[in-house]
Amino acid sequence: MSTAQSATQGYFGQFGGSFVPEELQNVLAILDENFQKYKNDEAFNKELHYYFEEYVGRKSPLYFAENLTSRLGGAKIYLKREDLNHTGSHKINNVLGQILLAKRMGAKRVIAETGAGQHGVATATACAMFGMDCTIYMGLEDTKRQALNVFRMELLGAKVIAVAEGQGRLKDAVDAAFADLVTNYENTFYLLGSAVGPHPFPQMVKHFQQIISQESREQILEKEGKLPTAVIACIGGGSNAIGSFANYIEDKEVRLIGVEPEQAASLNEGVPAELHGFRCHVLLDADGNPKPTYSIAAGLDYPGCGPEHSFLQESGRAEYVTISNDEVLEAFQLLSKEEGIIPALESAHAVAYALKFAPTLNPDESIIINISGRGDKDVEQVFAMLK
Numbered sequence: 001m002s003t004a005q006s007a008t009q010g011y012f013g014q015f016g017g018s019f020v021p022e023e024l025q026n027v028l029a030i031l032d033e034n035f036q037k038y039k040n041d042e043a044f045n046k047e048l049h050y051y052f053e054e055y056v057g058r059k060s061p062l063y064f065a066e067n068l069t070s071r072l073g074g075a076k077i078y079l080k081r082e083d084l085n086h087t088g089s090h091k092i093n094n095v096l097g098q099i100l101l102a103k104r105m106g107a108k109r110v111i112a113e114t115g116a117g118q119h120g121v122a123t124a125t126a127c128a129m130f131g132m133d134c135t136i137y138m139g140l141e142d143t144k145r146q147a148l149n150v151f152r153m154e155l156l157g158a159k160v161i162a163v164a165e166g167q168g169r170l171k172d173a174v175d176a177a178f179a180d181l182v183t184n185y186e187n188t189f190y191l192l193g194s195a196v197g198p199h200p201f202p203q204m205v206k207h208f209q210q211i212i213s214q215e216s217r218e219q220i221l222e223k224e225g226k227l228p229t230a231v232i233a234c235i236g237g238g239s240n241a242i243g244s245f246a247n248y249i250e251d252k253e254v255r256l257i258g259v260e261p262e263q264a265a266s267l268n269e270g271v272p273a274e275l276h277g278f279r280c281h282v283l284l285d286a287d288g289n290p291k292p293t294y295s296i297a298a299g300l301d302y303p304g305c306g307p308e309h310s311f312l313q314e315s316g317r318a319e320y321v322t323i324s325n326d327e328v329l330e331a332f333q334l335l336s337k338e339e340g341i342i343p344a345l346e347s348a349h350a351v352a353y354a355l356k357f358a359p360t361l362n363p364d365e366s367i368i369i370n371i372s373g374r375g376d377k378d379v380e381q382v383f384a385m386l387k
């Protein structure tokens, strides 16, 4: 997206902002106005929490992984079970928040980007329930890798557009969705799936995902009588991580740890740059273009990251680490065998780091791993990799 104008608001230190053409800037300003108005609106929040409870099945448990804890020795391990949400991941939290906002704004048509198909399925699900017209942009390569998710979205009544440009991956789907929004903003709401993009998206997605740490904070205080030593979450765009961290950011004694795949480690190996209309750490090639990424977890395949994570890293408040594919596959199997919980490959990154980290702590400490999604979608892929 070209730099035509930059907003003064929506910054996290030097990161974030809104670098988009003027006509899109105006659309985003209206979106921001409505978000600011409704985020503290009593009727809006009542409706959102009604769907969180009755449709998603919140609150999600904070489960003590007793077997894993005794196997590893060290800190008590708690799992925040976002995998138990309807549609199988944390993505539905943000989708419901944004679709209620879309409804308030009078939108008739919802568009979204999707990588692995998880956000597309969550969006198509909510559009089905609310009777909204739904168009999902998905990279052509991804539609081939995730053919079943394409069918799921179509089953839910959505139109899936395969994007052949570029690598035919998530980044290209985002570009196509923004192009659609610029043309059709009068009746269309772009329901972005992660804590990325120009202002106000990172702030808005965090707001709807903070329910994860709002709940986990209460739950851990009830179970342990004190805050955890660390909260660990995987980082794609960074929405499940920022939602898991949000209510602990002021508690300086709680370590916040984001886990990236070695093959898509924008916070560990990227440089500050502009991507999709905002500033964050980006993996660039020699020509200064976003680098192709190849994570075994399709949901983590993004060359950038949420701007607030870039800021939390620079300010030293959060730590970001990487994990190899072999470690992820081991964690995927270990959590399945020890606890009877098959995690998404994305979430298995957070589990993998915890396997190394928990034994370094004392038994009177606790850590929370955010299980962002369930692994049913990945079982076939892991089967092919392991045999």
Ligand SMILES: *Cc1c(COP(=O)(O)O)cnc(C)c1O
Binding pocket: 089, 090, 091, 118, 119, 193, 194, 195, 234, 235, 236, 237, 238, 239, 240, 241, 299, 300, 344, 346, 347, 372, 373, 374
């Ligand atoms: C999409 C997805 C992710 C990555 O997205 P974030 O915005 O970084 O949370 C992680 N886990 C699961 C299960 C996902 O579906």
